[in-house]
Amino acid sequence: MVRSILRFPSDEWIKTFKDELNKNKTYQEVAKDWEGDFLFVVTPDEELKKETVFYIDLWHGECRDAYLVKGEKQAKFVFKGPYSNWKKIIRKELDPIRGLIRGMFTVEGDSRVILDQAKAAQELVNTASMIPVVF
Amino acid sequence: MGQAVDCFFWDAAIRFDQELQFISEDIGSGITLRKPVFTIDALKKIIDRIKTARQEYLRTHDIPAVLDAIDKVNALWMNPAYQGRRTARDVLPIVTGFSVEMIESWGFDYFFDIIKKDNLPLAGKLQPNNFREFSACGDGLVKAYGKSHVTHSNYEPEVIGHICAGNILGLAAFEMVMDKLIDAATWVKVPTEEPVFGALYAKSIEEVDPLLAHSIAVLPFSSQDTLVQDYLFSQSDLVRATGGEQARRNLTTLAEKHHVPLAGHWHKFSFMVIAREFLTNHASEIAELASLDVCAWDQQGCFSPQEIYVETGGSTSPKEFAGLLAKEMEKTTRALPKGTNSGKMQVLDGYYQYFTKETMGEPVKIFPSKENLWLVIYDESNTNCEPSPLFRVIRVKPVADIRDIPQKVRPLGSFLQTVGVAIPQDRLLAFADAMGQAGATNIRTISAMTLQKAWEPWDGRFPLQELFEHDGIHWVSIDTKDIDAEIKSALKRKRSIVCEEQMRKRT
Numbered sequence: 001m002v003r004s005i006l007r008f009p010s011d012e013w014i015k016t017f018k019d020e021l022n023k024n025k026t027y028q029e030v031a032k033d034w035e036g037d038f039l040f041v042v043t044p045d046e047e048l049k050k051e052t053v054f055y056i057d058l059w060h061g062e063c064r065d066a067y068l069v070k071g072e073k074q075a076k077f078v079f080k081g082p083y084s085n086w087k088k089i090i091r092k093e094l095d096p097i098r099g100l101i102r103g104m105f106t107v108e109g110d111s112r113v114i115l116d117q118a119k120a121a122q123e124l125v126n127t128a129s130m131i132p133v134v135f
Numbered sequence: 136m137g138q139a140v141d142c143f144f145w146d147a148a149i150r151f152d153q154e155l156q157f158i159s160e161d162i163g164s165g166i167t168l169r170k171p172v173f174t175i176d177a178l179k180k181i182i183d184r185i186k187t188a189r190q191e192y193l194r195t196h197d198i199p200a201v202l203d204a205i206d207k208v209n210a211l212w213m214n215p216a217y218q219g220r221r222t223a224r225d226v227l228p229i230v231t232g233f234s235v236e237m238i239e240s241w242g243f244d245y246f247f248d249i250i251k252k253d254n255l256p257l258a259g260k261l262q263p264n265n266f267r268e269f270s271a272c273g274d275g276l277v278k279a280y281g282k283s284h285v286t287h288s289n290y291e292p293e294v295i296g297h298i299c300a301g302n303i304l305g306l307a308a309f310e311m312v313m314d315k316l317i318d319a320a321t322w323v324k325v326p327t328e329e330p331v332f333g334a335l336y337a338k339s340i341e342e343v344d345p346l347l348a349h350s351i352a353v354l355p356f357s358s359q360d361t362l363v364q365d366y367l368f369s370q371s372d373l374v375r376a377t378g379g380e381q382a383r384r385n386l387t388t389l390a391e392k393h394h395v396p397l398a399g400h401w402h403k404f405s406f407m408v409i410a411r412e413f414l415t416n417h418a419s420e421i422a423e424l425a426s427l428d429v430c431a432w433d434q435q436g437c438f439s440p441q442e443i444y445v446e447t448g449g450s451t452s453p454k455e456f457a458g459l460l461a462k463e464m465e466k467t468t469r470a471l472p473k474g475t476n477s478g479k480m481q482v483l484d485g486y487y488q489y490f491t492k493e494t495m496g497e498p499v500k501i502f503p504s505k506e507n508l509w510l511v512i513y514d515e516s517n518t519n520c521e522p523s524p525l526f527r528v529i530r531v532k533p534v535a536d537i538r539d540i541p542q543k544v545r546p547l548g549s550f551l552q553t554v555g556v557a558i559p560q561d562r563l564l565a566f567a568d569a570m571g572q573a574g575a576t577n578i579r580t581i582s583a584m585t586l587q588k589a590w591e592p593w594d595g596r597f598p599l600q601e602l603f604e605h606d607g608i609h610w611v612s613i614d615t616k617d618i619d620a621e622i623k624s625a626l627k628r629k630r631s632i633v634c635e636e637q638m639r640k641r642t
Contacts, residue, residue: 097198101316102290102603103260111257118199 005132008090009042009052009083011068013133018056018066020127027127028061031120035059036113039073041080047135048083058120077109092129096121137165140226142330144337144353145181146188152176162229168330170355173363181352182370185320186293188350194318196347201315204344206252211339213247215239219335226331231304232476233433238304240471240632241431241585246305249589250312256590259317259599263608269564273590275616276564280571280609287396287605292372295319295602298358298386300377300400301328302435308336309598310375311351317602322352322367330355358382368393373602376400398601400594403437403552406444406520406544407581408566410537413557414449414456420626421557422459424582426467427629428555429460429509431585433473434525438553438577438585441523444534453533454500457513460531461502464509468527470633473508478526482507485528492516520544537562541569551575552594555584560618571611579614580621582629588614 006013021027040054053069079096085104088094097118099105107114114121139159156172171177193201211217220243227242228235248254261272263279270276297310307323311333314321325333333353341348356363368374368389375398376386383401390397407428413421428440443460445453482504489501489512498515509527518532520543534540537558544551551574558566567578576595579586587593592610593601615621 095198097257098318100257101198101259101599103258103262103600104290106258106262112253115199115202115257118197122197 005134008086008133008135009048009054009068013131014054014056014066014068016131017128018063020131021063021124024123024127027120027123030123031058031061031117034061034117034120036076036109039069039075039078039080040086041078042086043080043082045082045084077107077114079105079107081105087135089125090128090133092125096125137167138222138225139167139169140222140331140335142168142170142325142334142353142355144334144341144348144351146184146349149180149184151180162226164225164229166226166229168226168230170330173354173356173360175362175366178354178363178366181354182294182320182322182367185322185350185352188346189293189318189320192346193315193320193350198316201347202252202255204340204347205250205255205312205315207343208336208339209247209251211342212243212336215243217339219339223332223335227304227329228474230331231301231329231474233304233474234472237432237471237474240635242304245586245628246308249587250309254589255312255316256597256599259597259602260604261597261600261610266610269567269613271616272612273588274614275588275591276567276613277592278568278571278611280611281607284607285604286607287373288603289372289396290317290603292317292319292603294371295321296367296371296374297321297323298374298376298378298382299323299326299333300379300382301326302432302437303377304329304432305332306377307333307353311337311340313598313602315347315350316599319372319602320350322354322371324358324367325353325355327355327357358385364389365393368395371395373398375601396605398596398605400437402550403594404520404522404544404547404550405438405440405553405555405584406442407440407555407584408534408537408540408558409443409445409456409581410556410558410562411446411449412559412562414445414451417622418449418451418456419459419463420622421581422456422463423467424557424622424625424629425460425555426463427471427582427632428584429464429527429529430467430471433476433478433527434523434529436585438579438587439525440529440553440555440584441525442520443529443531444537444540445531446537447533447535453531454513457500457502457511457531460529461504461511464511464527465504466633467629468504468508470637473527477508478524478528479507481524481526481528482510485510485512485524489514518543520547537566538569541566541573544570544575545573548574553577553579553584555579555581556618557581557622558618563613563618567611567613571609575611576609577612577614580618580625582625583614583621 037057042052057065160168266279269278299306377400492499500513502511512530591612595609
């Protein structure tokens with residue numbers, strides 16, 4: 001099947017991400033203990049003019065919901081960083097936890113919980129990297 | 136039978152072209168320290184090995200797995216029966232001059248808590264604009280001062296060098312852990328005064344995760360050895376150094392020569408401030424806690440208090456507080472005795488200097504120890520801040536209002552570091568802010584002045600961020616969000632140290 005190339009960031013991209021995540025058996029296994037929703041905040045930089053926020057509800061290895069946020073939204077965790085750094089993550093050039101340590105991303109919420117779920121975080125990145133994307 | 140202790144560490148599989156020579160130093164009690172005589176060829180092999188281990192293992196390894204390994208290493212050290220700790224217990228009192236009780240209690244029991252996985256910082260860099268007021272960080276508060284003018288940035292340092300001063304036990308371990316969080320290979324120059332702990336800690340990492348350990352080299356060499364230093368600087372992306380004025384001058388020149396960014400931590404001045412609110416019902420408890428800061432590491436740390444300012448207007452006067460402190464100094468000194476390098480001369484000098492003043496009718500009062508192990512001096516004669524002779528000699532000075540202190544210490548500027556406080560929450564933020572503007576960097580609850588929390592900035596810079604970026608921001612931290620709760624827990628810790636030592640002595 002030829003998969004269409006999606007723009008990042010976009011609602012289509014996050015919805016495809018949800019579908020791909022729910023097909024990913026490895027993710028289902030390594031994230032079976034994970035409870036908590038995220039806001040992925042893509043902050044503007046030289047290449048992106050407007051802040052984009054994704055909501056993603058992750059629950060015991062399943063992605064229950066995912067969409068582009070229009071307006072206000074709260075979540076247990078907020079993972080935030082500039083567009084150029086998100087591109088590095090999606091291209092697997094940057095490990096999200098290494099990005100966090102270097103201040104390239106910030107997290108609101110208990111970062112220890114994320115640390116304990118490093119394998120799940122890795123699978124999120126692996127899944128994102130499989131989606132054909134144009135920046 | 137004697138014990139030989141290696142003061143170096145690298146991957147033992149390295150094969151040198153020429154056999155490396157070692158010198159042995161007999162330090163007494165049947166203990167010999169073994170140190171290599173480095174050649175540039177040998178150093179080249181060692182540096183190549185740590186680079187390879189970084190590239191092939193560290194950079195491809197999950198950070199949580201690195202943290203798990205560090206946690207396992209620390210668990211080893213928390214066990215009093217662990218071989219490395221037993222060796223350290225035999226050797227460190229001899230080489231450092233600290234008592235075994237100090238090393239066991241304040242060193243092992245409390246230091247390893249600082250670098251526990253759960254206490255390590257995950258965010259190496261904060262956004263200064265989100266911290267223009269004191270805001271939550273770790274279990275305390277931080278505030279950013281100044282402009283973030285970046286003067287150095289390298290988010291992927293390959294090799295980081297560390298030159299450790301001899302007055303901070305355990306620093307080498309802290310540095311190794313920090314480097315691993317940012318995927319850097321590490322060389323550590325251990326101090327001549329204490330060349331043992333770094334190698335022991337690296338060996339314990341090797342026991343848990345050999346490949347992780349092989350990204351580390353512990354190198355004992357003299358600071359006079361310019362050939363070795365030149366080579367190591369030329370191979371490093373950054374060097375972090377602690378030391379005195381001589382070290383600052385030499386290393387700055389060396390760093391400039393090799394165009395290597397230098398993160399330097401030099402001479403500092405720290406002191407304590409007690410507000411009048413804590414001198415009404417809790418004066419004895421506050422004295423109990425203050426005595427621990429004065430005794431910890433025999434005041435040898437840059438974070439050790441050199442003076443105590445006590446606010447007037449409480450129901451215990453500053454002079455009475457000095458008396459209470461003297462009583463507590465006696466108890467704390469029994470629990471955490473001075474070592475062989477006891478600085479008795481400093482105590483005697485202070486005694487005779489102030490005995491003369493007291494006899495001449497100056498507004499001073501001395502509270503001496505019977506065995507000259509410590510000295511508390513109440514001094515109204517000079518309200519300016521003065522350096523202490525250290526080794527448990529402390530001056531208590533009255534101050535009408537703690538708000539006068541920032542002005543008083545402002546001339547010390549960038550020399551200011553830690554301010555130990557017993558100040559109520561409603562006055563603390565304003566005081567901390569004024570101290571931050573004056574140049575201080577760490578506001579800590581009394582008795583925790585020498586207990587750096589891993590999330591706290593160090594001399595105004597975050598220890599992790601400093602390894603990949605230098606900017607003009609001056610960070611100031613308060614080690615707690617709730618000083619009353621912190622004092623309660625500090626008191627519990629202090630009393631447990633005294634009890635544990637009593638128990639150890641009985642058994």
